[in-house]
Amino acid sequence: MFFPLAAAQGAIGIGLWSFFPFGETGAAWHAHEIVFGYAMAVVAGFLLTRANPQAVAWCLAVWLTARLVWMVPDTPDLVRAASGIASTGTIAFLAGRSFLRGVKRTQNVVFPALLAALVLCEVTAQVGTLQSAPATVRSALLFAVLLIVLLIVVMGGRIAGAALSGLAQRAGRDRIPPQPVLERLLVAATISVGVAVSTSTPALLAATTWVAAAGIVVRLVGWRAGFGLADPALRSMAVSHGLIALGLAGIGAGLFRPPWPEHAPLHLVTIGGIGIATVTMMLKTQAQRARLPLPAATITTAVVLLALASIVRALGFGWPDVSYRIAAIAWIAAMALCLVTLLRRRASGCGRP
Secondary structure, three states, rough: OHHHHHHHHHHHHHHHHOOOOOOOOOOHHHHHHHHHHHHHHHHHHHHOOOOOOHHHHHHHHHHHHHHHHOOOOOHHHHHHHHHHHHHHHHHHHHHHHHHHHHOOOOHHHHHHHHHHHEEEEEEHHHHHHHOHHHHHHHHHHHHHHHHHHHHHHHHHHHHHHHHHHHHHHHOOOOOOOHHHHHHHHHHHHHHHHHHHHHHOOOHHHHHHHHHHHHHHOOOHHHHHHHHHHOOHHHHHHHHHHHHHHHHHHHHHHHHOOOOOOOHHHHHHHHHHHHHHHHHHHHHHHHHHHHHOOOOOOHHHHHHHHHHHHHHHHHHHHOHHHHHHHHHHHHHHHHHHHHHHHHHHHHHHHOOOO
């Protein structure tokens, strides 16, 4: 149930933020819910395959509670903070424990470490909210975004790279070798971006974002042998990586005081990079688990909508009243399309994630 709930929450959250704001649904809530609501639900649906049903049900209940307490007026801030920490902590604990049971290589321990870091970001953001420290909240949320990016770049990159290599070899082309050194560089550079954000060091931010962006571009170039053979899901992962690289490069360009606001390129990373990767993961994972054909048309349409939303949101800072609404509508349409597809397949008894 996590995948349909993630898509529903993604659509409803942006709908409230963009068209029906009320109460506590401000900018901090919007950013928090995209990371710790939507993205964490996708992580749960993807990784909680080995947890027992009772644990998954409990995890689902805690996640739903954390989402709903923000909708109830006059809920004490401490209750909201506790529910948010409990939600993120429960998902991270169960997913991390499940993942560790299947770890065969030491380098894969990076995933439970990233999940633990996400819990720390949640705690920091909630403490910052309780102490009315917006700078602390902002830094924690940006670091959390970068951790989600790392999950996509590392885990998604490994899956996509292996699949593209297999396609290339079956077509009689050279194998696409794994790039562990490049992967370690991407991990170090992305974490350093978070440090630069937290310490407000523009020069370090520029250097680390450009290194990370360059590393992603190098990886994409290395995948080129399999692109012509790839299905829509693999191509969408490449688009996701490309938008993340473009967004990181744009963030780094802030050192030179460009005309765009600092949040503009960030939306290439979040709407484009994270949005496309997570929707693709949900639809492809459900299809694989249910042994169904890939919903290629749905994935392609969702990718187009999310890419449009990210570009309009990033470039439309000069006319925000129109561009931000266009971006919101495109995002909501992509999430609604994903939700309908997930529910239709689930209703037929074919999918369970």
